[in-house]
Amino acid sequence: MKTETAGPSGSLHLKVKLLDVDWFERNVPCRARCPVHTNAQGYVCAIGDQRDYAQAYNIARAPNPLVTVCSRVCGHPCEYECRRGKAVDEPISIRALKRFACDRGAPSPPPIAAPTGKLEKVAIVGSGPAGLGAAHDLALRGYQVTIFESRPVAGGMLYLGIPEYRLPREIIRQQVDAILNLGVALKTEVTLGKDFTISDLKAQGFQAIFIAIGAHKGRGLRIPGVELDGVLNGIEFLLNVHLGYRVELGERVVVVGGGNVAIDVARTAIRQSRESGVPESESHLTELGFRKMDGIAVDGAMHEAIDVARLAFRAGAKEVHMVCLEARHEMPAHEYEVEEAEEEGIQLHCSRGPHRIVGRDGKASGLETLYCSRVFDEQGKFNPALEEGSESTLPADTVILAIGQAIDLLWIRSEDGIDTTPRGTIAIDPQTLATTAPGVFAGGDVAFGPRLLIDGVADGQKAARAIDEYLRGKRKIRKRLRMKVLKDHHMHVNYEAASRQSVPVLPVDRRIGVAEVETGYTEEQATAEARRCLHCNIETIFDGSKCILCGGCVDVCPAFCLKMVSVKRITGDEKVGRLFESRYGLHLGRDNPENIALLSQKSAIVKDSDYCIRCGLCARRCPTGAITMESALIEEEIEYEPAC
Numbered sequence: 001m002k003t004e005t006a007g008p009s010g011s012l013h014l015k016v017k018l019l020d021v022d023w024f025e026r027n028v029p030c031r032a033r034c035p036v037h038t039n040a041q042g043y044v045c046a047i048g049d050q051r052d053y054a055q056a057y058n059i060a061r062a063p064n065p066l067v068t069v070c071s072r073v074c075g076h077p078c079e080y081e082c083r084r085g086k087a088v089d090e091p092i093s094i095r096a097l098k099r100f101a102c103d104r105g106a107p108s109p110p111p112i113a114a115p116t117g118k119l120e121k122v123a124i125v126g127s128g129p130a131g132l133g134a135a136h137d138l139a140l141r142g143y144q145v146t147i148f149e150s151r152p153v154a155g156g157m158l159y160l161g162i163p164e165y166r167l168p169r170e171i172i173r174q175q176v177d178a179i180l181n182l183g184v185a186l187k188t189e190v191t192l193g194k195d196f197t198i199s200d201l202k203a204q205g206f207q208a209i210f211i212a213i214g215a216h217k218g219r220g221l222r223i224p225g226v227e228l229d230g231v232l233n234g235i236e237f238l239l240n241v242h243l244g245y246r247v248e249l250g251e252r253v254v255v256v257g258g259g260n261v262a263i264d265v266a267r268t269a270i271r272q273s274r275e276s277g278v279p280e281s282e283s284h285l286t287e288l289g290f291r292k293m294d295g296i297a298v299d300g301a302m303h304e305a306i307d308v309a310r311l312a313f314r315a316g317a318k319e320v321h322m323v324c325l326e327a328r329h330e331m332p333a334h335e336y337e338v339e340e341a342e343e344e345g346i347q348l349h350c351s352r353g354p355h356r357i358v359g360r361d362g363k364a365s366g367l368e369t370l371y372c373s374r375v376f377d378e379q380g381k382f383n384p385a386l387e388e389g390s391e392s393t394l395p396a397d398t399v400i401l402a403i404g405q406a407i408d409l410l411w412i413r414s415e416d417g418i419d420t421t422p423r424g425t426i427a428i429d430p431q432t433l434a435t436t437a438p439g440v441f442a443g444g445d446v447a448f449g450p451r452l453l454i455d456g457v458a459d460g461q462k463a464a465r466a467i468d469e470y471l472r473g474k475r476k477i478r479k480r481l482r483m484k485v486l487k488d489h490h491m492h493v494n495y496e497a498a499s500r501q502s503v504p505v506l507p508v509d510r511r512i513g514v515a516e517v518e519t520g521y522t523e524e525q526a527t528a529e530a531r532r533c534l535h536c537n538i539e540t541i542f543d544g545s546k547c548i549l550c551g552g553c554v555d556v557c558p559a560f561c562l563k564m565v566s567v568k569r570i571t572g573d574e575k576v577g578r579l580f581e582s583r584y585g586l587h588l589g590r591d592n593p594e595n596i597a598l599l600s601q602k603s604a605i606v607k608d609s610d611y612c613i614r615c616g617l618c619a620r621r622c623p624t625g626a627i628t629m630e631s632a633l634i635e636e637e638i639e640y641e642p643a644c
Helices: 021-027 029-033 040-050 053-061 067-073 077-081 083-087 094-105 129-140 169-180 198-203 234-242 260-272 282-292 301-311 335-343 453-472 523-530 552-556 574-584 593-600 617-621
Strands: 002-006 012-016 121-125 144-149 185-188 208-211 231-233 252-256 319-323 347-349 352-360 363-376 382-395 398-401 440-442 475-485 538-542 562-566 570-572 603-607 627-640
Touching (some): 021 029, 021 627, 040 053, 040 523, 053 094, 067 094, 094 523, 129 169, 129 208, 231 234, 234 301, 301 335, 440 453, 552 562, 552 617
Parallel strands (some): 121 144, 208 440, 252 319
Antiparallel strands (some): 002 012, 475 627, 562 603
C-alpha cells in the first residue's frame, strides 16, 4: 500500500506500509466498517462463487445475533466503504445479499447451543438491539442473564418503531426467541425507576448491570400551537400504531421532519386506510401477540420522518405532506426511502421550516412554514436560517412532529452514582461502556444518542466483553495471520463491467397492509450481484528474491495500481525502516550522500491496494513466479488473566 506526499525538495515521496495483521484487518473495508466486523466479503463470495447459501448464512450470523433483522433494516455502513463503490462504479448491495443468505440459507429452526454451567448473575435493562446483543453474548459465556423490559414484549423499538412492511414481526420473534432459548430470563412490563431501581437489582444479587433503555421519547418543537388538539409526537404515534391502536388522523396530515422515521410514519398512515381488521382494543392486541408489534427506527432520528410519513397514509390519511428544513438532496433519509415515499404519493416540501401551527376551536388546522435558506452555519453547526416574509400555510387535520428522539433519565437517583453528560446521555468510558458506578455499564442510544441498529448490537457485545472482564478477569487476544496461495485465481467473466442489481420491490398498488415493500433478490440476481465483489481479502504477494524488475506487472495492470519507483522515493514507519535496514543495509530518510547514492541504485514495485481489482493479471504475467495471489485469514486466540 502506498500514498503520495511531497518531500522536502518538492519531489513526491511514496509512503508505504508492510502487510501485517493490522493492515489486512483494514484492507477489507466492508468488514472494517461494520460495527460488529461482519465478514461481508465472505458471505458475498459464498453466494457468488460457491452458491453455498448455508455457508453464506453461517458467515453472516457468526458475529451478529440479529442478522435476519439487520438483513432487512440495517443502515449498511459497509456499503458506503465498499472498495468497488469507490474505485470502480457502485458498491456491492451487501445488505440485500445478506437478506438472500438469511432467506435461503438459514436453518429452520436455528440450532440452539445452550452453555453448560452458570457464572454470576447479570441484569440487562432494556431489550432493544443493545440489550439483546449483550444478553446473547453473556449467555454464551455462561452467565445467568435476566432482561428487564418495560413493554409487553422483548425487542424494544424493534417492535415499536419499525413498520411491519419493512420488518415482519415473525422475524423479530424468531431472533428474540433464539436468544431467550439460550437460558436468558425475560421480565416484561417492569419499568426502571417505577417498578425497580438500580439498588433493587444489586440487592437481588446481580453482580453487574447493563443499561440499554434506548431513546423512546420524541423531541418537541417550541413554536406557537403545539398544544392544539391534533398535534402528535412522531415516536408516540409510532408506538400507538404498532401496539395495535387505531389513530384517527383525518384526511390531511403534515409530517415535520426529513428523516426515515418520518417517512415511515407517513407511509404507514396511508396503508392503514387500505387495510382491514386493525385492532382497536388491548384484547385484540393480546390475541395477535408479537405479530402486531413494530421496531426501531434503524438510524434513530435519521429514520423518524420517513417512518412517520409512510405510516400516516396507512392510518387513513388521503393526503400526506412532509415538511423538512433540508433541500431535497440534503435530506438525511436514505434516498431509496424518499423515492419510495414519493412513489406512494407523499408530497415533499423541502427547504421549509415550521413557524407556527394554526388552529380553529382548539384544534390544529394547518402548519405555517418559512423558507429555510441554510441548515448549518459557517462553523458547520445546526443553525437554520428562516426568512421572514416567506410564510406559507399547509392545511392539515393532523400535524405530526418527527424531528428526533430523546432519552428519559429521570430514573437516576443520587445513590446510584451514575453521572450524565450535557447531551442528556449517561456518561460512560467509551472503551468499556462502564458508567461512574462500579459494576454498572450502559450502551446503545442511552449512552451515545440515536444511531444505527447495528451500532446498538455492537455496544451490547462490547458491554458483554467488559462485564466478562469485570467479573472474570482481563482478556488477552492474540491475532495470527494465515495466508493461502491461490494457484489458479480467476475472477468471474466481465465482473468489472457488471452493473449493480436493483433490489426488487412490490408495485405501488400492491403496497398495502403489512406486505414487505422489498421482495428480495432472486437466485439469479443474487449470484450476479455477488460476482461483482472485488475479493478484498485476496492480495498480490511479491517475492523480492525472484523479482527481476522487468516491469511486466506494471505494464499489464488495468487499474494502474502498480508502479516501479526508485527506492529513494520510498518512506514509511519504523517497520518499513527496519526492513530496509536489515535486508539492504539502507536507511530510509537519511540525507547523507552515501546513503542517497545507495538508495538511488535500487528500485522497487509498489502497489496501491485501494485501486486493485484483484484480476490476477500481474501474477499470470510475471515470468519468474515472483507474484502470487493469496487470501488472508486472521485467527484469534483468547486467554484470561484472573480478576483481582
